[in-house]
Amino acid sequence: MQIHLNSKNTYGTINPKLHGQFIEFLGSCIDDGIWVGRDSAIPNIHGLRRGVVEALKALAPPVVRWPGGCYADTYHWRDGIGAPAKRPVTFNENFGTYELDQHQFGTDEFMDFCALIGAEPWLNVNLLSGSVQEMKDWLEYCNRAQPTSLAKLRQANGHADPYNVKYVGIGNEVWGGGGFMTPQQYAMTYRKYATAMPTFKTSLFDQEKTYKIASGPDGNKPQERVRWTRDFLTALASSRQPAIDAIDLHFYNWNIDHENDTPTDFTSDDWARVIQSAHELDDVISEQEGLIAKGLANMPIPESTMDHRLDQIDLVVGEWGNWHRPAFTARPALYQQVTMRDALTTAISLNILQKHCDSVAMACVAQTVNVLNSLLLTDGDQTILTPNYDVFMLYKGHRGGHVLPLDTKTPAVETFASIKDGIITVSLSNTAINAPKSLTLTFDDTVHLITAETLNAAHVTDYNDAAHPNTVRRHPLAMKQTTSQRQTVTLPAASVTTLQFKRS
Template identity: 55%
Template sequence: MSVFIDPNRRIGRIDPKLHGQFIEFLGECIDGGLWVGEDSPIENEHGYRKATLDALRALRPPLIRWPGGCYADTYHWRDGVGPDRATTFNENFATYELDPHDFGTDEFLRLCEMLGAEPWINVNMLSGSIAEMKEWMEYCNREQGTDLARERAANGHPAPYGVRYWGLGNEVWAGGGTMTPQTYMDEYRRYASAMPSFTTDLFTPTPMVAIASGPDGNKPRERVKWTEDFFRLLAEYRQPKIDGYDLHFYNWNIDDDRDTPTEFDEAGWNRVVEGCLELEDILREQWTLMNEGLALINEPEGPLDSKLDHVDLIVGEWGNWHKTAFLARPALRQQVTMRDAVTTALTLDLLQRNCDKVTMACNAQTINVLNSLILTEGERTVLTPNYDVFMMYRGHRGATALDVPRRDTESPVYVFASLGEDGRTLLVDLTNAAMYDAADIDLKFPVDVRLESMTTLAAGDPHECNTADDPDLVRAAGIPVGGDVAQSHAVTLPAASVSTLRFTVV
């Protein structure tokens, strides 16, 4: 296979927030996985599991979404602030555990501060209220000395947190209210209109970002109709504040009872790999529908009015979901093999390739749930192959995505490339999606480039995974390179592998 990579064929800037993460009170994602408490025998830093915290510090996720997910629509933020916290019962996706609320707003926002991540908070639109949303935003962001600002200071954070991203509802087409676009639009208008601006100048735009609940990406007919109806209703009369539209898509693997996260045949491997690629068609479909809907908005009637002409497309939840996760205890726990790592790499590639359409995305979920980067077992913490993929891809953040055409559509090798902010560094992703066969690829450039480094993630067997007893069985490793300067570089890729190559334009 031969691929031509031209640094001048540019798509757009890759927003680092496309590498976002999602944590929810589901199974042991937060309680036990991220948060163990200061009195725990597990090594911790102010209650955060230290091994998890160290891994996230190294990764530096640009964006973290919390508290859900479905959990957001049962969550009352006051249960999780201050010294005296409520104990409730968590039924979220069969978690079925007492919820002591030891990890709340301050713990989440301090985590984001430690990691340098932008926080995205989802408000409770199902069982909460507009007043509750407003008070939560005031608690997080008010600089002036209101009662809520003083309460935040008393809880250890005098300065405002500056939370910009707020999701108004979650999956409102199902557990978030089983709404129709009409009922959701009616509610969305009220909630969005009530958001504080946190400005002191009438003509200064608010820094707050309002994110609407988009469609179920796994329902082909419904997702089209939902977006058509939502934007038609949005165009009626005056528009509420809306900055983002949150699509969810899971790569379901639920058709074969014999297929598990670690036991699968080649047909199962191919089914999951092909399934993740569907997201690219969905993104392009939804982007077109959104812009057709925005075109329905009338022109302003007065000089003080402005016309809404853009809404960001966001993927708030994505990842592999294997059937056995439904019955797993703790809830939705599943192992991660090279099958998941390959689809994680391909998903990041397609998100980056569509950076002119998509601005933020969150892997679901970071710890112990579904497409995890981190698994914990008692006192031990394991980094999955997915963690390696995200680490290998860090160089794409803020870079410019390049349009790289595939020359051979029959090849199992997928290619993505970006040009660094320095204008000379090329980072090339090569994913060999063949389960058992190695592949040769010839990379061609219009100029001389030097191959500086190559990192490859592969396993001795595609079913292998990292466990508490063997935590480094599947790990990325550097491949020796000669540093040759040329316009063509031949590379051999192991079966079922993900590689990143770094070139410098000479």
């Protein structure tokens, strides 16, 4: 089997923010996961679990979305600032969490977390139980440089400099737990929030400093997702058009209809079904691209040149990943182990997102720690890296690269390639559960192999836990260090492999 790479045939630029993360007050994602408290015996940095911080600092996720998710629509930001001992205690009913919420991890702690790991913050505002004024005040607290009362409050809480939050989500899943709104109702609500959002400009002609993200469709509902995007954009076109930068699509690779299929116990048929269903994301994104393009084409031309006409809306995928049936009844809520099956679907999903880099500007896996398709699990004082963590590390080389389209139909092999600064990064996933695959890569120029790493397991149901944290780990792949126009690679069964070549 042969794959040809033409380094001169490229398109797009892979936004590093396609490798974003999502954290929420759900189960033990934040409390007992990221946040252990300033007085904890578990090693921490100002209350943030040191193991999580160090692992994510090495990964350097470009963006982190917080505080939700469903939780965002019950969250009042003032509960999470100021003296920790004086913060209110509430009850968190979010998605089966059912725990007291001490509000020890709030805005300033989140911003510290982002700074430590090198990520930009994405704030999701409370559209359901909050208000326009609450949103305005929160952003003023975060971003105002001038000495207003809210800027002084931030300074009193230990942060003199503004956080310069750019990414702002206006509501979450408003078609469901975010309010069960119709597209028309949401369009009316969106107009108010988007219009009231502070600009933080100091001159009329300054560039816009916030990136407004609208709640997009439920990607798992084939008919509803079409109606949602179509009708929302139609409602925006019905009168003057508010500023909008992106629509936030959510899509989960559901595996909830097979009672005997669990995250760590599944058959070869279960394996094949879950891996195949991950490809639906490609179709959903293509569909949404078309709907957005049509909606923009139908935007009326304003009567005055002073009015705004929408001509560009990005797509973001604010939540994605595998969701297995047992997560619904897990304690802590939505806790889920990770095997090579999840690693392969994670690689497939990253391939799809990167392939659509011309339209998809940002994406966040759900969720980073202890929930669903996690990169990290915690147990007592231990931080465990899941196979998904290794996949994201294997894909770091694609960030900022240009896509190299690969014309290949190799059975059971998923492919993606990019080029950046003369370095060609090739990711190859072998989805065959038992059979290795040999491939020959051919190039239009002489190349030199500089790195070769693979992720695989002795058994596809293997996973990492506190007792065995390194059962499934990426490791060097033996290859000939040659300089030529042909490179042959043998992919282990059920594996994710990344190779990097430098053009001579």
